[in-house]
Amino acid sequence: MVRILHAADFHLDSAFTGLNEQQARQRRQESRDLTRRMVEYANDHGVQLMLLAGDLFDSDSIYGQTAEELAAALAEFRGHVVIAPGNHDCYTAASPYARTLWPDNVLIFTAPEMLSMGLSFPQYGCTVYGAAFTAPEMPESAELAGIAEQDGNVAIGILHGEAGVKDSRYRPIPLQQIAQSGLDYLALGHIHAASGLLTEGRTAYAWPGCAMGRGFDELGEKGVYLGTLDASGCNWISGDVPGAPLRVTARIRYRQPEQPCTVTATGPDTVHVSFETPQRAITRGQAVVFYDGDTVLGGGTID
Numbered sequence: 001m002v003r004i005l006h007a008a009d010f011h012l013d014s015a016f017t018g019l020n021e022q023q024a025r026q027r028r029q030e031s032r033d034l035t036r037r038m039v040e041y042a043n044d045h046g047v048q049l050m051l052l053a054g055d056l057f058d059s060d061s062i063y064g065q066t067a068e069e070l071a072a073a074l075a076e077f078r079g080h081v082v083i084a085p086g087n088h089d090c091y092t093a094a095s096p097y098a099r100t101l102w103p104d105n106v107l108i109f110t111a112p113e114m115l116s117m118g119l120s121f122p123q124y125g126c127t128v129y130g131a132a133f134t135a136p137e138m139p140e141s142a143e144l145a146g147i148a149e150q151d152g153n154v155a156i157g158i159l160h161g162e163a164g165v166k167d168s169r170y171r172p173i174p175l176q177q178i179a180q181s182g183l184d185y186l187a188l189g190h191i192h193a194a195s196g197l198l199t200e201g202r203t204a205y206a207w208p209g210c211a212m213g214r215g216f217d218e219l220g221e222k223g224v225y226l227g228t229l230d231a232s233g234c235n236w237i238s239g240d241v242p243g244a245p246l247r248v249t250a251r252i253r254y255r256q257p258e259q260p261c262t263v264t265a266t267g268p269d270t271v272h273v274s275f276e277t278p279q280r281a282i283t284r285g286q287a288v289v290f291y292d293g294d295t296v297l298g299g300g301t302i303d
């Protein structure tokens with residue numbers, strides 16, 4: 001049995017275009033703290049394998065210390081980390097993955113195709129198969145059929161992409177490919193709203209959603225999956241990530257009091273905001289900033 005933590009889509013150093021310089025700096029610091037807290041959480045819960053399914057960085061032009069802080073945080077993890085770079089943090093010579101010195105316990109997939117030779121972890125009785133985004137868009141379908149060797153080890157896959165679709169610029173993963181993969185668990189990333197635990201054939205799969213919708217003291221419920229995998233399948237210890245809309249406050253004008261609203265993810269980079277009271281003169285291109293109490297959650301541009 002192997003104990004796993006599955007997370008994705010940290011989007012470290014997002015531009016936070018809706019925020020002023022000080023708020024953006026605070027938010028960046030909070031997002032870096034996420035990884036330290038996640039490692040503490042993983043160590044406290046005896047996690048052996050941490051699966052990070054891409055878009056950990058928002059782009060390859062991140063602040064110098066961001067990748068180093070992530071590397072330093074992961075070095076404190078007592079198990080192993082496997083990373084599958086995504087569309088925002090695709091593996092290239094210029095990416096933070098290539099330019100940062102990673103600790104020995106961190107393994108990063110760098111090839112675009114998933115190979116039938118995985119990373120073997122005999123100490124955990126499992127093998128991990130994965131691939132990287134090597135360009136910001138990868139419209140080719142994932143080929144997973146027969147990927148996992150049936151050798152008695154728990155077979156885990158890790159990929160950034162979109163399951164259940166035929167067409168996508170972000171690695172479509174047809175469900176049939178999942179069903180025929182021979183994997184026990186497929187750890188996905190890309191979609192920012194959590195999926196819950198899904199199955200196709202005998203393969204369990206999930207995407208945890210954005211890890212940092214809110215304060216990072218809520219990690220267990222909020223943005224990561226913690227579970228065990230063995231021959232009999234997948235078991236969530238705390239996999240109950242709410243897909244429910246987030247109730248927060250938002251401000252769309254400088255000096256405007258914060259307005260209660262509900263935010264629902266509608267795509268990887270888009271949310272739907274519904275205000276409890278009608279708002280005057282909302283215009284396209286205007287910035288919106290979301291708060292949970294004093295914490296700035298994020299922002300965006302009105303479309």
Ligand SMILES: [Mn+2]
Nearest residue numbers: 055086087190
């Ligand atoms: Mn993505």
